[in-house]
Amino acid sequence: MRVDKKRCHVELDDGSVRLLAPRGKLFDKRGTTKNPIAVGDRVEVTIESDGTGSIDAVLPRRTKLARASAGEGTREQVLVANVDLVIVVSSIDNPTFRPTIVDRILAGAERGDMDACVVINKVDLEDEAADERESDAWLELYRKLGYEAIGTCAADGRGVERLRALMRDRICVVSGLSGVGKSSLLNAIEPGLSLRVGSVSERGAREGRHTTTHSSLIRLQNGAHVVDTPGIRNFGLFDIDPTEVAGLFREFQPYLGACNFDDCSHEHEPRCAILDAIREGVIPASRHASYLELLRDARGGRL
Ligand SMILES: Nc1nc2c(ncn2[C@@H]2O[C@H](COP(=O)(O)OP(=O)(O)OP(=O)(O)O)[C@@H](O)[C@H]2O)c(=O)[nH]1
Ligand SMILES: [Mg+2]
Ligand SMILES: [Zn+2]
Numbered sequence: 001m002r003v004d005k006k007r008c009h010v011e012l013d014d015g016s017v018r019l020l021a022p023r024g025k026l027f028d029k030r031g032t033t034k035n036p037i038a039v040g041d042r043v044e045v046t047i048e049s050d051g052t053g054s055i056d057a058v059l060p061r062r063t064k065l066a067r068a069s070a071g072e073g074t075r076e077q078v079l080v081a082n083v084d085l086v087i088v089v090s091s092i093d094n095p096t097f098r099p100t101i102v103d104r105i106l107a108g109a110e111r112g113d114m115d116a117c118v119v120i121n122k123v124d125l126e127d128e129a130a131d132e133r134e135s136d137a138w139l140e141l142y143r144k145l146g147y148e149a150i151g152t153c154a155a156d157g158r159g160v161e162r163l164r165a166l167m168r169d170r171i172c173v174v175s176g177l178s179g180v181g182k183s184s185l186l187n188a189i190e191p192g193l194s195l196r197v198g199s200v201s202e203r204g205a206r207e208g209r210h211t212t213t214h215s216s217l218i219r220l221q222n223g224a225h226v227v228d229t230p231g232i233r234n235f236g237l238f239d240i241d242p243t244e245v246a247g248l249f250r251e252f253q254p255y256l257g258a259c260n261f262d263d264c265s266h267e268h269e270p271r272c273a274i275l276d277a278i279r280e281g282v283i284p285a286s287r288h289a290s291y292l293e294l295l296r297d298a299r300g301g302r303l
Pocket of ligand 2: 182183184196197198228
């Protein structure tokens with residue numbers, strides 16, 4: 001549930017939480033992994049009759065949300081293990097909707113074999129223009145790609161029940177730009193949770209804290225576990241080969257291999273199956289723009 005320097009908070013099968021220390025042998029692989037145990041890991045423990053105990057083994061991970069360890073680059077830092085669902089939260093206004101951010105997180109989820117859904121929060125801010133909501137257009141776009149997509153309002157509860165049902169019994173990570181209402185949504189999903197909801201001024205400081213390895217899983221009443229993360233920084237697609245990027249856009253996949261050039265980068269090449277699909281309106285132009293940005297990143301250029 002939570003990993004501190006020397007001890008972990010471990011939820012046992014009966015739902016109780018114990019503070020247990022990992023056995024030394026678990027640190028044998030420190031050369032390649034920064035943290036042998038991550039939040040979300042399933043572990044084997046020994047509990048002695050006097051109540052003390054230890055963590056003896058980490059079970060194989062189904063998925064992992066990882067990044068290159070800060071300042072080192074070569075060691076991997078696993079932020080959360082066994083994530084089932086990445087919840088990508090954004091808003092249309094305040095902060096302004098940025099499809100590239102959404103697509104970047106979706107690509108990260110795709111790369112880590114995690115399921116993902118798209119949530120657009122603060123739909124109440126659009127009530128004045130109720131006949132033509134920008135959020136509806138974006139939600140429809142992502143639904144067509146095969147993602148579950150929900151418009152929500154943490155303030156009045158719209159969409160909250162649907163999101164709660166989607167999270168049931170799964171390990172979830174909430175991600176998105178600062179200020180879109182991630183913590184507010186979790187508070188709406190679980191009354192009594194009381195996560196801190198920030199004013200703009202204190203947001204920067206909190207983000208710094210969240211990105212440490214000390215983030216923790218929160219257990220919800222419906223059996224879901226959730227990590228309230230800040231930033232898309234966690235989804236930096238580190239160490240990715242440029243040729244790998246197109247495969248992370250799920251609607252590109254049927255066209256891969258159908259271009260004129262085997263090494264087509266789908267930027268400007270003639271007889272490119274991806275560019276044709278965009279012209280025909282099958283692939284959204286916004287997705288291609290995001291692809292080009294991630295491709296640039298993968299080649300080592302900055303944004
Ligand atoms: N109008 C409106 N405001 C909202 C809604 N949800 C959250 N807010 C407001 O948006 C601001 C940011 O909310 P937070 O929940 O702190 O946002 P966050 O995504 O957790 O931000 P970080 O923790 O910094 O990443 C707060 O002032 C909330 O009251 C909503 O559905 N509608
Ligand atoms: Mg928050
Ligand atoms: Zn192509």
